[in-house]
Amino acid sequence: MSYVGIPPWLNEMCNSIYFSTCIMHQDAKKNDLDHFCIDCRRSLCSNCLSAHMHHNYVKIRRYVYNDVINRQDLCNLFNCSGIQSYHTNGAKVLFLKPRTHQHHQQQKLSNLKERRCTICNRTLQNNSLYCSVACKVSLVYNFFWQIYIYIYLHVKRRKLRRKAAPLRAPMF
Numbered sequence: 001m002s003y004v005g006i007p008p009w010l011n012e013m014c015n016s017i018y019f020s021t022c023i024m025h026q027d028a029k030k031n032d033l034d035h036f037c038i039d040c041r042r043s044l045c046s047n048c049l050s051a052h053m054h055h056n057y058v059k060i061r062r063y064v065y066n067d068v069i070n071r072q073d074l075c076n077l078f079n080c081s082g083i084q085s086y087h088t089n090g091a092k093v094l095f096l097k098p099r100t101h102q103h104h105q106q107q108k109l110s111n112l113k114e115r116r117c118t119i120c121n122r123t124l125q126n127n128s129l130y131c132s133v134a135c136k137v138s139l140v141y142n143f144f145w146q147i148y149i150y151i152y153l154h155v156k157r158r159k160l161r162r163k164a165a166p167l168r169a170p171m172f
């Protein structure tokens with residue numbers, strides 16, 4: 001189901017649009033897109049759910065104008081360690097994407113103990129590493145992208161060297 005530790009649907013879950021009107025159920029009640037189907041990799045409204053009842057889907061919530069997921073729901077599917085969680089209505093939630101509204105405007109750099117997200121540099125409240133699911137996902141992708149670049153350059157250099165060799169031959 002997963003490769004390099006990141007399930008393939010996770011990136012799409014973070015980047016899907018939620019809480020807009022479902023185009024399939026424009027005239028129905030409760031037509032906000034507030035679920036994500038892991039099997040179909042798309043957001044769903046409550047009216048869509050009956051067609052996906054045998055699929056794996058998760059509920060997406062709203063917290064201070066941002067899309068969040070119940071921490072426990074995601075932990076069953078992905079290692080959530082290091083992602084900052086927030087308490088709301090008795091549950092722990094995780095931001096899907098970095099917050100759009102940064103509440104404390106550019107605090108002074110005096111507080112050296114202040115923790116910041118490894119990826120986007122947003123301030124964190126505790127000793128977490130990432131502000132959101134998307135930041136943890138992008139770290140893993142960046143890591144493998146760098147390995148890919150390294151291998152690509154390394155192989156290219158070897159090929160160039162091999163090509164360069166015959167040029168010298170007539171000199172001897």
Ligand SMILES: [Zn+2]
Nearest residue numbers: 037040052055
């Ligand atoms: Zn589905």
Ligand SMILES: [Zn+2]
Nearest residue numbers: 022025045048
């Ligand atoms: Zn729908």
Ligand SMILES: [Zn+2]
Nearest residue numbers: 117120131135
């Ligand atoms: Zn971040």
